[in-house]
Amino acid sequence: MTTQPQVVTRFAPSPTGHLHIGGARTAIFSWLLARKMGGRFVLRIEDTDRERSKQEYTDAILESMRWLGLDWDADPIYQSDRDDVYNKYIDQLLDEGKAYWCECTPEEVEAMREAARAAGDKPKYNGHCRARNLPAGEGRVVRFKAPVSGKTGWVDLVKGPLSFDNTELDDMIIRRSDGSPTYNLAVVVDDYEQKISHVLRGDDHVSNTPKQIMLYEALGFPVPKFGHVPMILGSDRKKLSKRHGALSVMEYEKMGYLPQALVNYLVRLGWSYGDQEIFELQELIEKFSTDGLSGSPAGFDPDKLQWLNAHYMKASADADLAALALPFVVRAGFDDASIDFLTKLVPLFKERAKDLPELAEAMRFMLVSDAGLAYDEAAVAKALTEEGRIHVAALRALFAGLESFTKDTTHDVMARYVEDNGLKFKAVGPPLRVALVGAMGGPNLPDVMEVLGKERTLARMDRAVTL
Ligand code: GLU
DSSP: OOOOOOOOOEEEOSSSSSBBBHHHHHHHHHHHHHHHTOOOOEEEEEOOOOTTOOOOHHHHHHHHHHHHHHOSSSEEEGGGGGGHHHHHHHHHHHHTTTTEEOOOHHHHHHHHHHHHTTTOOOOEEEEEOTOOOOOOOOOOOOEOOOOOOOSSEEETTTEEEEEGGGOOOOOOOOEEETTTOOHHHHHHHHHHHOOEEEEEEGGGGGGGGOOOOHHEEEHHHOOOOEEEEEEETTSSBBOOOOGOOOOOOEEEETTTTTTHHHHHHHHHHTSSTTTOOOOOHHHHHHHGGGGBBOOEEEEEOOOHHHHHHHHHHHSSOOEEEEEEEEHHHHHOTTTTTTHHHHHHHHHHHHHTTTSSSHHHHHHHHHHHHHTOOOHHHHHHHHSSSSSHHHHHHHHHHHHOSSSSSSSSHHHHHHHHHHHTTTTTHHHHHHHHHHHHHHSSSSSHHHHHHHHHHHHHHHHHHHHTTTT
């Protein structure tokens, strides 16, 4: 019996900046495929550009991955640690006559390209050193001896069959004169050593794939499956930028988006399952398949992301939403807010807020001290009239007599008071609301009172009648 080879996918960011939504989306696809297939998901930090790569970006990318809930199955590998490994494979290619040392200078290569262009040909390295059998030497690079005829192709998981004429490609450099490997060589060696079975990445890499396949074949490695997802575009179908509201993952976190909302949004941007829009994470794992990946680019729509965020806020368990809201509540000035209190508060507000800062702001009147509650002047003038104050004082006396202070008991007291005195609710509701909330809006009053509790409710009413 043969066993199915294990599915192993990877995310291979270059730590030259924060994790952007395009990168996050390919990471999510790769993660989903591994989780769906019971496989492994690994990370590789492609930090060969030593000038631009920074540890702080690696840390930030990993932090963003954790925040999104994308866990990985082994310690990340760093390409900057692996020159020896790459050189071992480069030596193998040299020994087998599949690569050669080249001493052409960048200026000479540029002149070759210029000459090809002038002759109406594709600008390429002309193979000057290919048959010269040069030994290693100062300033020399190693080039791959690419096939000069035939085609290199693969069946892309997203784009279907793709094929390139080998004559299109030249003898690429695989080892620079400073001894470092080039991107294509390092990726192939690492994907092989990390046993990657499926490479999902952005379609800006399509032109690298035939070069990489040639290297796999020359090195005798099995070729993984490739899927290239189209770039995310702006809502105007132009290249995505900040102007379209596209930010790094970390900025969405800071703006108070929920990770599930961003994951759901990004997955749907390029993948579909019928016309379903909302997917819990577990459901995504069950339903994900590369068959649903779309070959045409999707446009980024910040409104839809916000809509999903509002959905996930409503759908969150109160304790979870309280934990997510806590840093925003602290930032709004309430350093000592407790999770227990927030857990009681959030259900009153979560239906209406579309992000966490908005939620924190909406809860402000509940978080301030009773003495610190700000009263809106216009609302006071409108509702806390002489008559309004009489109702507030009368209700205060009735509430004070309640043994059990719940939303039902306070509701009943108010209903009876209105009825016994032949009043309309709108004579009583607004003054009480302004007394407790400081303004005209806000949640249902019995809910507000239950969360405030008897003592704080009475304190606010006492204060209101003296304004
Ligand atoms: N490091 C490459 C990038 O950030 C990804 C390479 C790959 O996925 O093969 O674009």
